[in-house]
Amino acid sequence: MKPKVAFYWCASCGGCEEAVLDLAEEVLNIVAAVDIVFWPVALDFKEKDVAAMEDSSISISFVNGAVRTTHQLEMARLLRRKSKLVVAFGVCAQLGGIPGLSNLTTASDTLREVYGAADHPQSEFREDGRTLTLPKLFDSVFALDRTIPVDYYIPGCPPSPKIVADAFQVLLGGELPEPGTVLAPDRAMCDECPRRDTHPQELKLDRFHRVQERVLDPEICILAQGVPCLGPATRTGCGSRCISGNMPCTGCFGPTSRMRDYGGKALCSIASVIDVSDEAGIDRVFEGIVDPVGTFYRYSLPSSFLERKRPE
Numbered sequence: 001m002k003p004k005v006a007f008y009w010c011a012s013c014g015g016c017e018e019a020v021l022d023l024a025e026e027v028l029n030i031v032a033a034v035d036i037v038f039w040p041v042a043l044d045f046k047e048k049d050v051a052a053m054e055d056s057s058i059s060i061s062f063v064n065g066a067v068r069t070t071h072q073l074e075m076a077r078l079l080r081r082k083s084k085l086v087v088a089f090g091v092c093a094q095l096g097g098i099p100g101l102s103n104l105t106t107a108s109d110t111l112r113e114v115y116g117a118a119d120h121p122q123s124e125f126r127e128d129g130r131t132l133t134l135p136k137l138f139d140s141v142f143a144l145d146r147t148i149p150v151d152y153y154i155p156g157c158p159p160s161p162k163i164v165a166d167a168f169q170v171l172l173g174g175e176l177p178e179p180g181t182v183l184a185p186d187r188a189m190c191d192e193c194p195r196r197d198t199h200p201q202e203l204k205l206d207r208f209h210r211v212q213e214r215v216l217d218p219e220i221c222i223l224a225q226g227v228p229c230l231g232p233a234t235r236t237g238c239g240s241r242c243i244s245g246n247m248p249c250t251g252c253f254g255p256t257s258r259m260r261d262y263g264g265k266a267l268c269s270i271a272s273v274i275d276v277s278d279e280a281g282i283d284r285v286f287e288g289i290v291d292p293v294g295t296f297y298r299y300s301l302p303s304s305f306l307e308r309k310r311p312e
């Protein structure tokens with residue numbers, strides 16, 4: 001009997017589903033090795049098919065996206081009940097991801113901003129004796145493990161093909177790592193960065209630049225060129241795709257196991273190279289980091305110590 005595998009998406013952009021297809025021909029080996037029993041984006045199984053399965057009959061459920069709606073919470077709980085292992089696939093499921101930035105506001109403010117005051121979607125609508133319902137948005141976005149127990153994590157936005165292939169190999173290979181393991185190397189991005197030899201031991205900066213304001217030297221450490229790069233705080237395993245594209249690391253692989261709060265560590269790593277002592281200098285530094293939450297907590301706000309912006 002092949003292991004039964006499910007894929008599901010919650011609050012997701014679809015990039016993590018693409019990441020499975022990014023395996024190219026490797027995906028054929030995986031499809032041959034498993035029995036896919038649920039994958040709404042690709043196969044026509046329904047929620048009721050999952051509900052009819054015996055508990056713990058799915059070997060592994062890979063869930064991407066954060067938990068944002070009542071229906072996503074129901075699906076997470078259903079898949080948890082039906083699965084031996086649940087894997088948070090991608091940083092939205094792992095830490096809350098980009099959707100988690102809406103924890104800076106409330107669900108009703110978000111809907112009002114997008115749809116206007118009068119006619120934003122209601123969770124229930126009646127017409128001609130029929131009732132249509134929509135899932136409700138929670139005020140907060142949650143990382144998957146804030147809603148159900150999660151066994152393993154695959155980081156990245158989206159996870160790189162090598163990380164995905166290695167994770168499948170480990171999870172289907174029979175010898176499972178410690179529960180709670182993040183399936184990527186437990187080292188900082190700077191350790192494997194192709195520019196690490198140009199990262200000065202002593203770095204002192206008195207201002208930062210947004211990446212679009214600079215023509216970056218493709219050989220030199222991006223942080224040394226005055227553009228915030230979160231490589232010192234971020235787990236490696238992405239294959240340096242952003243750095244190779246001459247863009248700074250924005251932290252999508254999240255923290256190593258030694259960090260308790262990714263955003264706090266990222267903030268410290270940038271603050272530690274600032275060398276100003278007067279107020280004008282501090283203002284100048286902030287001018288280069290116009291969106292501190294979006295810079296340091298871009299992928300991890302819901303799973304951080306802060307979790308969300310508190311009401312006034």
Ligand code: SF4
Nearest residue numbers: 013015016090092157
């Ligand atoms: S981790 Fe990135 S690619 Fe995956 S669903 Fe979230 S935003 Fe999309």
Ligand code: SF4
Nearest residue numbers: 190193221222229231
């Ligand atoms: S700060 Fe960024 S560019 Fe510099 S070595 Fe680290 S990851 Fe590479």
